[in-house]
Amino acid sequence: MIVSRARPLVVGDAFGHAACAECDARTVSVCDALDTADLSRLAAVAAQRSLEKGRVFIEEGEKAADFFNITAGTVKLFKLLPDGRQQITGFAGPGYFLGLAVGETYAFSAEAIEPVRLCRFSRPRLYALMHDLPALEARLLQTACNELVTAQEQMLLLGRKTARERVASFLLLRAAAAAPCSHRQTEIRLPMTRAEIADYLGLTIETISRVLSRFRADKRIDLPTPDRVILTDRPWLEDLAAGNLEHV
Amino acid sequence: MIVSRARPLVVGDAFGHAACAECDARTVSVCDALDTADLSRLAAVAAQRSLEKGRVFIEEGEKAADFFNITAGTVKLFKLLPDGRQQITGFAGPGYFLGLAVGETYAFSAEAIEPVRLCRFSRPRLYALMHDLPALEARLLQTACNELVTAQEQMLLLGRKTARERVASFLLLRAAAAAPCSHRQTEIRLPMTRAEIADYLGLTIETISRVLSRFRADKRIDLPTPDRVILTDRPWLEDLAAGNLEHV
DNA sequence: CGGGCTCTTGATACGCCTCAATGCCCGTGG
DNA sequence: CCACGGGCATTGAGGCGTATCAAGAGCCCG
Incomplete structure (x- = not known):
């Protein structure tokens, strides 16, 4: 069942289009493709x-x-196998x-x-x-193509x-998601658990934890808390993620 | 460089739209979305x-x-890492x-x-x-969404x-690709190598070969030649592919 | 008939998983 | 205030599944 429909929790407002114009996700989402007049038509069905x-x-x-547009917070998209194995196909933040x-x-x-708000x-x-x-x-076609490239x-x-290449790729992906315009950020937040x-x-989880500990021991990253990561050697991480460092 | 542009090998014809109407891939491709008049406009740019x-x-x-539309044969889509590791993201046949x-x-x-013809x-x-x-x-948006689901x-x-689940999934995927309308075919052709x-x-390659041999020994499939597979126990393969058979 | 390719099969190695114990953080309640 | 409990993260020991290395078989084609 769709849980969200069973407990609607709607915080809808009577001024949909006004809210759109002020929406934080406005400029990074599909809504950006529309002018103000058309945006109000979109808001009317939202x-x-x-x-x-x-x-x-x-x-x-x-x-x-339904379709959804995230305006705040993070969601995970995933598929399950009958025995509980899970594959997360992506994380979606504001604008997604x-x-x-x-x-x-x-x-x-x-x-x-x-x-989350959506x-x-x-x-x-x-x-x-x-x-x-x-x-x-x-715009939707463009969005779909982007997804496809990511996939x-x-x-x-x-x-x-390898495990280490995956974790390095993940950290850089997070950094890129946090600062879309190649706005080199060194600290990133991980809203998701190790699992x-x-x-x-x-x-x-154990492998994630071990690789992160190893990165820290090698002075490639710092971990002030489990959910904050500071990339101290970004070029090295980039090489690793790209598959350039064979057996380091 | 784009090799195909360096050696064009164009078999173009002056009657583009006529060729379209007779095209084998017509009914399964994007072209199917258009009526005859619009199809000729499409053919004009092909x-x-x-x-x-x-x-x-x-x-x-x-x-x-460029964009491409496969009309005959099979292509592989892939990404490479600098050291030669390759990931094939999909195989594309007629209509793709x-x-x-x-x-x-x-x-x-x-x-x-x-x-291939395209x-x-x-x-x-x-x-x-x-x-x-x-x-x-x-139609393109629909195509992109389909790709996304596949991805x-x-x-x-x-x-x-697991390896065995992957191979079972692959065989069933091939069977479905060969007979789009759930037209239960038992024999499939593998145009691709083990690699x-x-x-x-x-x-x-070794794992692929071992799993296929094991399937044959267990009477789940038959392998008259390396590139022909007969699915002799499809329900079992479906269970395995879906993740329902834990440690068989 | 030889050369090269793909496929198969076997022996061994290794990376990641599994299982288990411990530590840390934080909210809860005595 | 501190003891307690539950989640999450970390770390270690050992096992398993798949990779790696190696050899041989089958096949196509010249």
Whole structure:
């Protein structure tokens, strides 16, 4: 079942378009493709809501009734095997557009890993709007292509990189996500647990922990707390992530 | 460099739209989204060509100048690490639409693994056509979403499945690709080598060979020749691929 | 008939997983 | 205030699955 529908928790407001104009995620999301007039049409079919940490709001196999746009917080997208093995296919932060499922059902599940705010769009209404606003459709196509490139990179990581290369790649990905404009940040925050990092990288918590400890011992990173990482030797991490350091 | 441009090998014809109407891939490709009139407009910007086995016609990092539509044969899409490690992100057969790269450069390489025929579309011209034909754009979005779902499934495979589960998944995927309409086929053809299967599944040739031999010994499949597989116990393979058979 | 390729099979090595114990942090309640 | 308990992270010891290395078999094609 779609938990979020059972407990709506809607924080909707009567001034949807006004909220859009002030939305933090405005400039990094699909909404950016629209001018103010069209944006109000988009806002008209949107409903805002808040989700507490741990809330599963998309379940794989359920009827794909809605699209979502994250405006605050982080969610994980994942698939499960019957025995509980989990693969996280991505983390989605503010601006991320969710629900590009083909066909009638979602192909993955989604869960808030910290308090989240998002906009919900009903599928048929967004489709109708897409028909009217080619800019919106073009933007969605662009979004999908971006996802595809990211997915291909992740397949390379999962299929062919070592544990240390995976963790290095992950840290740099986080750094890039935090500062989109190559705005070299050295400190990053990890809103996810070790278990979630492991399920994202196709490893175990122990391996994540060991690799991070090793990086710290080698003075490549610093770990003031488990959820804060300082990249002290970024060039080395980049070489490792790219597969340039064979057996170091 | 884009090898296919250095040696064009164009088998173009003056009656592009006529060729389209007779194209084997017509009904399973993006072209299916268009009526005959619009199809001729699409054909006008297309060029047909043939590629011999081994020909690399898209190179990762090169300027993304063209889109491609496979009409015959099979190509592999892949990414490389500097030391030669390879991850095949997918195999593309007739009807497959290629080149949905975001930005200016291709994010992957593509190589014909058997003789291939394809249609080439210049990027700017296809974009212009997309602007005029919303049906085309919608179809591309749909294609991209399909790819995305496939990619997520592959991430689950690469990150969390065992070698035997991966090979079972692969065989069933091949069976589904050969007979799109759940047209239960028991025999499948493998146009790719063991090395390519290995690079697709994140394993080695030896593991592929061992798992297939084991499946045969257990009477789950038959292997009349290395490139032909007969699925003799499909339900068991399906259970294994889905992760339902823990430690068999 | 030889050369090269792919595929198969065996022996061994190693990277990551599994299992287990401990430490740390923090919220809770006596 | 501190004792207690539960989650999460860290660290160690040992095992397993897949990789690596190596040899031989089958096949195509000249």
